[in-house]
Amino acid sequence: MEKRRADVPPLKKIAYDASVVGEGNWWDEEQTTTILQKKIDAIFAQIEEYKRVAEHAESEKLRIERVKVDELLSLLENVHPDKVNSEMPEIIKKEILNCQQHMQTISQLRKRASQAKEVTVQPQPEATPAIDASEISEHINRIDSLESKVLHMASRLPPNYTKLVKALEQENKDLSLSIKVLTEKIEEFIKKDAESYREKEKAEKRIEEIFQASSKKESELLAEKERICTEKDILQKRVNELYLALETLNSTIVEQTRDLENVSENRVECANQCHIRIKELENKEIDRLEEVAFLVRKYIDTGKKNDLLLEEITELKHQIKYSAPQIISIPEESNNHKEIIKSLQEELHQLKVDVERGKMDYLERKSSANYHKRKSVQHEAELSAARKAASDLAEVNKHLQSRLHESEKSKKLSSQRDIELYQGMIRCSLCSTNIKNVALKRCMHLMCRACIDERMASRQKTCPLCGTTCTPNDIVSVYL
Structure with a gap:
């Protein structure tokens, strides 16, 4: 437009930013939402300004019509018959026609203002100029000057009621036609308003459905998160129990090795107990591996469910994103557009936050699964080391048993010698038969x-x- 009010900022300057962030080739979601919000705010500001200008023009038109009609009626009542001129009726007709032309220009300006008001999303750069207060004041001054001339000329004319009646009838016809046109426009406007109201209700229902679906998905995600946390705690407790069992096994193995080194009589029993304990631990390890495999399968299933939920959330997000411009394009005159768009943006932000939380929970579960996997590998390595230690202990036990048999044989020989030596020590050194007494x-x-x-x-x-x-x-x- 060529002319703008000073308090109405241009749409392009608000909607588009000339910086690198505003006009970059790659925009993230936050930048796109901020740019769309700026565009929406600019459009609504311009709509409000057009509404104010149209209301002001309408009020000025009605005021001028009332004032001028009252003045013409008073003029017709106060005409003196002494001042008569043959050329006055023609001049009055010309002035009335000029007034009608000015009224037509005012109506055209009003139509242009209403057309500019209806344009909401894409304003035309080469359109007609907007209504300005200076133009209205100029038209009012011209009408005042013309009516002053009409009053001056009508003061010299005798009353010609037939012509006045004809003129009034013509004006009445024009007014009736204008009233018909206005009624048609009002009916169209009411129809558009009803359609916009229905579209608004549909959009609100769609938003409520989306909100309910998102809340339901959020509750499902929270329940799934709690279930995974409980399973994680149970798995952690089982791993801790297994770790304690392995530590107790190591301590018992160390104690049994010490007992085997110190006490040679209990070596066979310790070896049997070690074998029994190793079998029990192997059974426990098999059960734990089955539980870990079950939990890993369950974790994979929950990951798939989480991915499906994330996809559904992205679909809901795209639906809300595509429904936002449709809701913005509805021509409404109420001030509820901004509230609806703000609520939609808040819901989008909440959904985005929920998606980020779901991603963080997914990463936490993934890291915990990797941690438990590493722990299971570590426990498997410890179990293999324990098995190796048990096999080494079995070999050591065999070696110790062989040495025990050899030592028992040597002890038998040495005990016989000791007995003979002891008997020689307690027998008399003279006769070598009796005991020393x-x-x-x-x-x-x-x-x-x-x-x-x-x-x-x-x-x-x-x-x-x-x-x-x-x-x-x-x-x-x-x-x-």
């Missing part, structure tokens, strides 16, 4: 009672081993 106080040598009695009977009062003199009082009985 007498000791001499002087030299503390041991011998049997028979040998010392024979020695004393033969009056040999010396020790047979060292030759120390002794008496019968030096002989003392001992018990070995």
Whole structure:
């Protein structure tokens, strides 16, 4: 348009940004939503301005019509018959025609304003100029000057009621035609308003359905998330129990190895217990692997369900995105458009936040699954190490059993020698048959009672081993 009001900013400057962010080749969703919001705000601001201009023009037109009709009626009532001129009726007709032309120009301007008001999305760059207050004031001044001339000329004319009646009838016809046109326009406008209201109701129903579907999907996602969290906690508890069982197994294996090293009699029993414990742990590990496989399958199923839910959310998002411009294009005169668009944008933002939360939950579940997978691999490695240690312990047990048999054989031989040595130590060194049961106080040598009695009977009062003199009082009985 050629002329604009100062408080109405141009649409292109608001809708499009000349910076790199506004006119870039690649826009993300936030930038597109901000640009669309700017366009919508500019369109609604321009619509409101057109409404105000049209209402002001309508009120000015009605005011001018009322004032001029009242003045003409008062003029016709106050005409004096003394001032008569033959040329005055022609001049009055010309002035009335000029007034009608000015009224037609005002109606054309009003139509242009209404057409400009109806244009909402794509304003024409080469359209007719908008109504300005200066133009209205110029037309009013011209009409005032023409009517002053009419009053001046009519003051000189006698009353010609037939011509006035004809003129009034013609004006009445024109007014009736204009009223018909206006009624047709009003009916069209009412029809458009009803259609727009129906479209608005349909859009609201569609938005409510989308909102209900999104809320339902969100509740399903939350329930699925809670279920996965509970399964994750259960799996973590089972893994911790298995880890504790492995630690207890390692501690028991270490204790049993120490017991095998220290106590040679319990080695066979420890080996049997180790084998039984290893079998139990193998059974537990098989059960745990089955549980892990079941949980992995369930996690894969939940991931697929999550992907399906994300696809449905993206479809709902696209539906809302495509339904937004349709809702914007509905020509309405109420101020509920901005509220509807804001609510749609809030719902879009909420859906976007829900999608991001779903992605974060999916990544968390994926990381937890990888963590549990690594833990299971680690536990499998520990279990294989435990099995290897058990096999090593079995080999060590076999080696220890062989050494035990050898040591038992050697112990039997050494015990026989010890018995012979002990018997030689407790037997009398003189006769080598009797047990030592007498000791001499002087030299503390041991011998049997028979040998010392024979020695004393033969009056040999010396020790047979060292030759120390002794008496019968030096002989003392001992018990070995």
